[in-house]
Amino acid sequence: MHGMDLRYSPAAERFRREIRRWLEESVPAKRRRPRFWIDRDGSEESLELRRRWEKDRFDNGFAGVDWPAEFGGRGADHEIRAVHDEEMARARAPIGPFLGLTYLGTALLGPTLLRYGSDAQKRTILPRILSGETIWCQGFSEPESGSDLAGLSTTARRDGDVLVVSGQKTWTSLARHADAMFALVRTDPQAARRRGITFLLIDLTLPGVHVRPIRQMSGSYEFGEEFFDGVRVPVDGNVVGRIDDGWAVARYLLSVERNASPISQYVEFGHELDDVIAAARHTWKDGLPAIEHPQIRTRIARCRADLELLRVRGYDAMTRTARGQDLGADASVTKLLWSRTRLAIADLGADILGVDGQLSTEPDGRHHDRLSAESDGGHLGHLRWRHLHVRGQRIAGGTAQIQRTIIARDLLDLPR
Ligand SMILES: Cc1cc2nc3c(=O)[nH]c(=O)nc-3n(C[C@H](O)[C@H](O)[C@H](O)COP(=O)(O)OP(=O)(O)OC[C@H]3O[C@@H](n4cnc5c(N)ncnc54)[C@H](O)[C@@H]3O)c2cc1C
Missing domain, CATH: 1.10.540.10 (Acyl-CoA dehydrogenase/oxidase, N-terminal domain)
Structure with missing residues (x-):
């Protein structure tokens, strides 16, 4: 064989x-x-x-x-x-x-x-x-449209050779540092929801753009929301594909996003699991060193197995992409797998450290420092920080529920 x-x-x-x-x-x-x-x-x-x-x-x-x-x-x-x-x-x-x-x-x-x-x-x-x-950021989500992306309402009205953009984007990763945004805007409000959307490149230094930072619960700052007030974006060079025809472009980008990079994730999340295992060696659970606790050992093994699965899917996706194939809905399976695995690793870390983990400043949980009311993410142990930070992974790039719907509809052909 x-x-x-x-x-x-x-x-x-x-x-x-x-x-x-x-x-x-x-x-x-x-x-x-x-x-x-x-x-x-x-x-x-x-x-x-x-x-x-x-x-x-x-x-x-x-x-x-x-x-x-x-x-x-x-x-x-x-x-x-x-x-x-x-x-x-x-x-x-x-x-x-x-x-x-x-x-x-x-x-x-x-x-x-x-x-x-x-x-x-x-x-x-x-x-x-x-x-x-x-430095680019992605302007898809809006206050009233996330999962229901086609419901977006930021408009871009044609005025000669410019598009005049008005509206708001939110949950924008890297917003604090970005020079430009690739965005979805509505160019034809009369058209059916998925028509009349344009994929537009917007220079964030143009007059009428205001960027406001959003702080995440981990204490992290790089998120933001943007307000567009009559921003004049030249049509020439900034429309990707054709005007009113941005939905296909967006769908392709989302499929690329959901597949992300399972190979680097495999290694990166592997480091995170190693950190969790290190913590398990220094922590007690039910009178046993956590690393010897049967439930903890099972969960570690499960995470390791899921990481291996991620690696194999990564190779598969890379080969198919190199052959020019479109991953389409299959990318949703990868997205579910990597977000679920990373969360499972972070949850395991939090469970191993227990209540102490919330007070810990050291990666292995050996030293504890009571958090004062004014302390922020910078003082949390990194397992604790990660536990908070990776929550958003179930949501970013389309929520777990939405991925399941795509899988049910496009891969499994289940009845609606
Ligand atoms: C860490 C992080 C980074 C992000 N970065 C970016 C970025 O750079 N650019 C960007 O544009 N956006 C970004 N987002 C936003 C993200 O794409 C949206 O948050 C996501 O698509 C969900 O949209 P929403 O927040 O409006 O939630 P909603 O769509 O309001 O969903 C709320 C809840 O309802 C559920 N739900 C909604 N519709 C259905 C349905 N039809 N069936 C079943 N359940 C449903 C959802 O699963 C969710 O649990 C980021 C989000 C996070 C957390």
Whole structure:
């Protein structure tokens, strides 16, 4: 019987050595500590370090490894991309939706422009995504429309060669640092809900844009909401696809988003599980060291198994994407799996630390510090911080309920 061969090609392994060497220098040991970025959350120092790191990454040829070279990428294949994702996460580099300043550009907007953008858009926008020159955020959700995205009401009225945007977006990741937003706006209020929506690129420095930060319960600051008051956006160069025809573009982007990057998640969440296991070695549960408690051991094993599943799905998705296939509704299964697994790991950490975890300042829960009324996320132990922070993962990119509906309808063909 033949098994599957999950080994990488020699070229991919050569690339692994190359990127590892660069990461050893560019992500020093102290920045790999779980608390490093949490302690600096919302600070200028954090922003500046991450900005410089993105530029350095681009200059060294490690940004957009699988994007065409003509747009600033490296033109590498999907195996090299997989190795890249693994190594970035292994080095605890500041990537992903929370720390990665270029994440929304590289993970979401880039692939969408590669498929739907004009040549001019690809030439001008893609290299600036990779170099970190333009930091992008995603303006889909509104106060009255999240799950029901097609109900969005931010309007863009045509006035000669500009679209005049008015309305509000909310729950915007990276809003504090973004220079520009890819947004969905309603260009034809009379049309059926899914028609008359346009995928629009908005420069957030234009007059009439106001950005307000939203603080999350973990204490994190990078979220925000934006108000548009008659913002004049030139049509030329800023509409992706055609006016009134943005729904297909949005659907494609959402599928890319839900698939995210299961390979780097596999490594990153694996670190989080390792942290939880470390805590279990120093904590008692029902008179036993937590690591010997049968229920805890079962939950650890379950998380590990789900992570392996995530890895295999990641390889599968990467292969299919490289063959030009659209993941469509299948991405919803991945989204459910990664959000559920990450939450299970965080919940396990919280259960191991118990009530003490709420007072803990140290990752292993050995030292306890009573939280004062004025203390914030910066003083919480990182397991505790994570427990609060990852709650939103069930919601971001479409809630678990919505993913289940998509799976039931589009994959299982269940009756409605
Ligand atoms: C960490 C995080 C980051 C985010 N980043 C961004 C971002 O960068 N850009 C952006 O545009 N948005 C972002 N969002 C917003 C996110 O996309 C929305 O919060 C999400 O789509 C849910 O919409 P809502 O908050 O309006 O909730 P609602 O749609 O009001 O849903 C409320 C509850 O009702 C349930 N529900 C709603 N409709 C149905 C249905 N038909 N069937 C069954 N259950 C249903 C939902 O599952 C949920 O439990 C982010 C959210 C989080 C938490």
